[in-house]
Amino acid sequence: MNIKLLELFCLIVEEGSISGAARRAYQSQPSVTKSIRYLEDEYGALLFHREKGQISLTEVGHTLYPHAKAILSEYKNSVEAVRYQNEKIQSQLKIGASFTIGEYLLPSVISKYKKQKDDQLQLFINNTPRILEMLEENVIDLAFVEGEVTGEAFNQRAIANDEIVLFVSPSDPWADRTHILTSDLKNHKLISREKDSGTRKIIQEHLANHRISPISPYLELSTTQAVKSAVQSGLGYGFASRFAVEQEIKNHLLVHVPVADLKISRPLWSVTKPLRFEKPAIETFLRMTKDMLGRDERS
Amino acid sequence: MNIKLLELFCLIVEEGSISGAARRAYQSQPSVTKSIRYLEDEYGALLFHREKGQISLTEVGHTLYPHAKAILSEYKNSVEAVRYQNEKIQSQLKIGASFTIGEYLLPSVISKYKKQKDDQLQLFINNTPRILEMLEENVIDLAFVEGEVTGEAFNQRAIANDEIVLFVSPSDPWADRTHILTSDLKNHKLISREKDSGTRKIIQEHLANHRISPISPYLELSTTQAVKSAVQSGLGYGFASRFAVEQEIKNHLLVHVPVADLKISRPLWSVTKPLRFEKPAIETFLRMTKDMLGRDERS
DNA sequence: TTGCATTACGGAGTTCGTAATCATC
DNA sequence: GATGATTACGAACTCCGTAATGCAA
Numbered sequence A, B: 001m002n003i004k005l006l007e008l009f010c011l012i013v014e015e016g017s018i019s020g021a022a023r024r025a026y027q028s029q030p031s032v033t034k035s036i037r038y039l040e041d042e043y044g045a046l047l048f049h050r051e052k053g054q055i056s057l058t059e060v061g062h063t064l065y066p067h068a069k070a071i072l073s074e075y076k077n078s079v080e081a082v083r084y085q086n087e088k089i090q091s092q093l094k095i096g097a098s099f100t101i102g103e104y105l106l107p108s109v110i111s112k113y114k115k116q117k118d119d120q121l122q123l124f125i126n127n128t129p130r131i132l133e134m135l136e137e138n139v140i141d142l143a144f145v146e147g148e149v150t151g152e153a154f155n156q157r158a159i160a161n162d163e164i165v166l167f168v169s170p171s172d173p174w175a176d177r178t179h180i181l182t183s184d185l186k187n188h189k190l191i192s193r194e195k196d197s198g199t200r201k202i203i204q205e206h207l208a209n210h211r212i213s214p215i216s217p218y219l220e221l222s223t224t225q226a227v228k229s230a231v232q233s234g235l236g237y238g239f240a241s242r243f244a245v246e247q248e249i250k251n252h253l254l255v256h257v258p259v260a261d262l263k264i265s266r267p268l269w270s271v272t273k274p275l276r277f278e279k280p281a282i283e284t285f286l287r288m289t290k291d292m293l294g295r296d297e298r299s
Numbered sequence C: 001t002t003g004c005a006t007t008a009c010g011g012a013g014t015t016c017g018t019a020a021t022c023a024t025c
Numbered sequence D: 001g002a003t004g005a006t007t008a009c010g011a012a013c014t015c016c017g018t019a020a021t022g023c024a025a
Helices: A003-015 A018-024 A029-043 A059-091 A099-116 A128-136 A182-187 A198-209 A224-232 A242-250 A280-293 B003-015 B018-024 B029-043 B059-091 B099-116 B128-136 B182-187 B198-209 B224-232 B242-250 B280-293
Strands: A048-051 A054-057 A093-097 A121-125 A142-146 A155-168 A190-193 A219-221 A237-241 A264-272 B048-051 B054-057 B093-097 B121-125 B142-146 B155-168 B190-193 B219-221 B237-241 B264-272
Touching: A003 A018, A003 A029, A003 A059, A018 A029, A029 B059, A054 A059, A059 A280, A059 B029, A059 B059, A093 A099, A093 A128, A093 A280, A099 A121, A099 A142, A099 A224, A099 A237, A099 A242, A099 A280, A128 A142, A128 A264, A142 A280, A155 A198, A155 A224, A155 A242, A155 A280, A190 A198, A190 A224, A198 A237, A198 A264, A219 A224, A224 A237, A224 A242, A237 A242, A264 A280, B003 B018, B003 B029, B003 B059, B018 B029, B054 B059, B059 B280, B093 B099, B093 B128, B093 B280, B099 B121, B099 B142, B099 B224, B099 B237, B099 B242, B099 B280, B128 B142, B128 B264, B142 B280, B155 B198, B155 B224, B155 B242, B155 B280, B190 B198, B190 B224, B198 B237, B198 B264, B219 B224, B224 B237, B224 B242, B237 B242, B264 B280
Parallel strands: A093 A121, A093 A142, A190 A219, A190 A237, B093 B121, B093 B142, B190 B219, B190 B237
Antiparallel strands: A048 A054, A142 A264, A155 A237, A155 A264, B048 B054, B142 B264, B155 B237, B155 B264
């Protein structure tokens, strides 16, 4: 029993004619005729008298009408209830990001997003493998990571380019140099994140490409902030995402020293899991991120 | 939106699994899976989480459930209401019959019918053309007439054979005769119905077949009862359906005199109009009529 | 001729089935 | 291997359209 048939039945009753109902339902006249015959078969009873090209409700039809109205009303309620709640859920955005992106890049985007729409938004910051796990388990709707994701059937887009830069304290001897060379790196003290760090890994890879053997750090720290603080107090030089030190460089708390023969650049990726019902909020947030941070490059 | 989908949805919720719902709905598992996916598309929202081969209600599904139950309940109400009222209407039988049949044949059938089921029953008695008109206009459900109906798309069945017999008063000179001949008819007084009467018409036709010119009646009366009374008081002889004079002959109030060379026999017909929803009561009544009055001959 | 209901025929979509696949226990 | 969900493919039915018919004002 299709609810549409009951809707049509009510329309016919209210209009008093099949053609009138057809007009109001934006359907052809024959289609309405057939639908109502089908409805009559379903209920096993004549609902309309047909006389001289006119129709009129039978007693049974009269009985059915209020029931049909009640069903329709209850159905409309259900649609409304589902729509309302679904919208609420669809607008709740859960984002995961790796440390650098979550701490230095997304806050500005989130701030703008929350100003535009007051929808619920959560940001989870963790290392890349854990973030991708959360995406797989549907704990988060959207992930931001460095380095391309392999394997899984994820949708990825490059949203910005991140450059890893060398920085020192303003009082460091390198601070006045226009540039240094990779060969200089060994003669100075390196302050670095721990071995698991994605940043540290990519630096060593690039150095290896330049046939430079791994530089063992003078000091190992577990957060970027700790590295920055150590460098700032003149303990040595550090590497970090340009985004992570941008503000300190601008305020002359740190100095960026180009390494003439070393350019470490990597794309930042947004990653989503393809779902049957995608949240429109994801697209909104991604668009905003790309507008603020970089250009749209689909992969 | 098909109500069956909502029913299936509720079943899944109550059973906690698609396979369980499939069993209870006597459907295949894949069919239920697809139906529920279709329902999700209709509502534009995920209703179940699918995890490790198990399903669980989403928040939206939780919201939908009571609404679905309400719709189902209201729908069942509507079916029940229609069924109840329809049965009442379907059991109301309106019968039309020509005079002879209505006055002398049907009363016994109706009496038996009413004893079996106390359904409403109406009997309309009128001349054959008017009765057929009423059938055409759906004023009656079932007609009983003499003589085959031509033209219209009616369903007809012969239900009994009617013989037209000659009768006189027990004091009439013919009363002691074993039989008379058509040639005798002219020498006695005929008491007859008026010209429009079907009985009179058929007699004259039969006489014409015997090359006997029409006999003009000594007295013309408008009802069979009047003819019987006139004959009973010795005014002359009369013709009538055997059924109409059966009782008086049995009680020796009238005497049947065979006309050796004249056999007037005609079938009595039941006539119905083919309708989309036929009343079962019609068939019941017809069967009873044939059981009591004659044999079943379809035409 | 116009207005209304219906029938005839064809196409798209729904709803079922069986068979096969996949994941979990 | 057993259970539960899903996908693939095909058949029957529903539902809509256009075209044509029937009937009455």
